[in-house]
Amino acid sequence: MSYRDLEIFEIAHKLVIDIHITSLNKLPRFEMYEEGRQIRRSSKSVKSNIVEGYGRRRYKQEFIKFLTYAIASNDETIDHLVNLFETKSLSDRDLYMDYNERLDKLGKKLNLFIQSVEKNHLSAK
Numbered sequence: 001m002s003y004r005d006l007e008i009f010e011i012a013h014k015l016v017i018d019i020h021i022t023s024l025n026k027l028p029r030f031e032m033y034e035e036g037r038q039i040r041r042s043s044k045s046v047k048s049n050i051v052e053g054y055g056r057r058r059y060k061q062e063f064i065k066f067l068t069y070a071i072a073s074n075d076e077t078i079d080h081l082v083n084l085f086e087t088k089s090l091s092d093r094d095l096y097m098d099y100n101e102r103l104d105k106l107g108k109k110l111n112l113f114i115q116s117v118e119k120n121h122l123s124a125k
Contacts, residue, residue, distance in 0.1 A: 003054035008113055011106045012047040012070070015099070019043045019077070022095065031089045039080035045073035046106070060121040064114055071110045078103045 003009050020043075023036035053066025081099055084090035 003051050006050065006054065006113075008070075008106065008109050009047065009050050009054075011102065011109065012043075012050055015077075015102055015106065016043050016047050019099065022090075022099075026092060026095070027084065027089050031084065035080055035084050035087075035089065039077060039084065042073050042076040042080060046070045046077060049073060050110075057117075060117065063117055063121070067110060067114050067117065071107060071114075074103055074107045074110065078107075 020040055023040050024032060027036045047070075049066045049070035053063045053070065056062035056066060078100065081090070081096065081103065085093075085096045090096055
């Protein structure tokens, strides 16, 4: 199995691509280097921490640590999204709601995945 087979990775990857494209095409030009840059970085961090954690999956606490970082980056991404919407830099309400729902779903799935690792990790047996 590969990290690419994880549902959390698939969701995070799709969000990275969509957020990247949106930040370059739907935000005001000045936001490309401000909040747009921050939301691109935090969304990429979610995916990267899933990948790095998976690479350390042999070590339960390391795995959990990086999955926890992924949750924190996901929360940061939500915060940047809210900032963009509330400042009207992102004016498309449907797009905002879509991203918000997907990020919320990813956060819940990350939490469930951590619970599964805590309960079922090989070193715990």
